[in-house]
Every structure is written in C-alpha cells, then in structure tokens.
Amino acid sequence: MKMKIQKVSGSVLYVILAITIIVAGLFFFGGEDPNPLVPDMSQPVYTDSLIYLMYVLLGITIVITLAAAVYQFVMNFIDSPKAAIKSLASIIVLVGLLIVTWAAGSEQALVMPGYDGAENVPFWLKLTDMFLYTIYIMMAVLILLILGFGISKKFK
Numbered sequence: 029m030k031m032k033i034q035k036v037s038g039s040v041l042y043v044i045l046a047i048t049i050i051v052a053g054l055f056f057f058g059g060e061d062p063n064p065l066v067p068d069m070s071q072p073v074y075t076d077s078l079i080y081l082m083y084v085l086l087g088i089t090i091v092i093t094l095a096a097a098v099y100q101f102v103m104n105f106i107d108s109p110k111a112a113i114k115s116l117a118s119i120i121v122l123v124g125l126l127i128v129t130w131a132a133g134s135e136q137a138l139v140m141p142g143y144d145g146a147e148n149v150p151f152w153l154k155l156t157d158m159f160l161y162t163i164y165i166m167m168a169v170l171i172l173l174i175l176g177f178g179i180s181k182k183f184k
Contacts, residue, residue, distance in 0.1 A: 044085070051081045066142030125162055133157030 054074040064071035072078075105112035133154035140148065 048081065048085075051077050054078075069142075125165060126158060129161035129165070130154055130158040132161055 051074065055072050055078045058072060058074045061071040061073050061075075101112055101115065104115060134157055135150035135153055137148050137150075138153070
C-alpha cells in the first residue's frame with residue numbers, strides 16, 4: 029500500500045512541477061505586454077497565468093492540509109479524546125496570533141501609480157498585514173526553536 033501511495037504522490041509531484049516549469053517559462057520568456065497597465069514599466073504577457081497557478085496551488089494545499097488535520101484529529105480522538113483535545117492548543121494559539129496581527133495591521137491606503145483597483149481598502153490592507161506579520165513571527169519562532177534545540181542538544 030505504501031509503495032502505491034508513494035508512486036501516486038511522486039507522479040502528482042512531477043505533474044505539478046512540469047506545469048509550474050511551463051508556466052514559469054512562459055512568464056519569464058513569453059515576452060512583454062505591448063500595453064502595460066503602468067506606462068514605462070514592463071509587464072510579462074503571462075503574469076495572470078502565473079498568478080492563477082499560484083492561487084490553484086495554494087487552494088489545493090489548504091484543502092489537503094485541512095483534510096489531513098481533520099483526519100488526524102478524528103483518529104486521535106478515537107484513540108485518546110483527552111490527547112486530541114490537547115492537540116487543539118496549537119490551533120487556538122494560531123487563531124490568537126492571527127487576531128493580534130490583524131489588530132496590528134495598518135488601514136492606510138497605499139500609493140500605487142497606475143492602480144485603480146478595489147483592493148486598496150482597509151480590509152485587504154489589514155488582511156495582507158496580518159498574513160505578513162504572522163509569517164514573520166512564525167519564522168522568528170522557527171529560527172529560535174532551531175537554535176534552542178541545537179544548543180540544548182549540545183548540553184545533553
């Protein structure tokens with residue numbers, strides 16, 4: 029069974045890699061848009077294709093991650109309900125971090141020449157700041173944990 033799963037996941041990986049290489053190649057080598065949105069700035073022709081591919085990959089990643097988390101929680105709950113409830117602590121901490129970083133986000137509109145879209149509003153600005161600050165904090169915690177575990181391993 030494990031070998032079949034490895035073959036399927038390996039095949040899926042190669043298909044996604046091939047699609048990504050093709051779209052990235054089109055983006056970088058597909059030429060410039062003759063009528064860019066912002067004058068005097070180059071804009072690759074296949075920018076939208078690259079952005080949509082990233083949206084699709086992000087969506088697939090989120091769905092698979094949530095499905096795996098729910099599956100693992102259910103399996104842990106069957107074995108040990110108390111341990112399964114304890115595992116929700118990380119989700120609670122993450123939600124708390126998202127709330128704090130949302131509150132820290134700025135609502136000030138950005139000055140972007142040539143942009144007249146509807147996303148330069150307080151909600152999207154705060155959401156973007158929330159994700160960026162959360163990534164920064166999680167990266168800092170990750171680095172501290174790597175260093176901490178590396179140092180603690182030296183003393184054992």
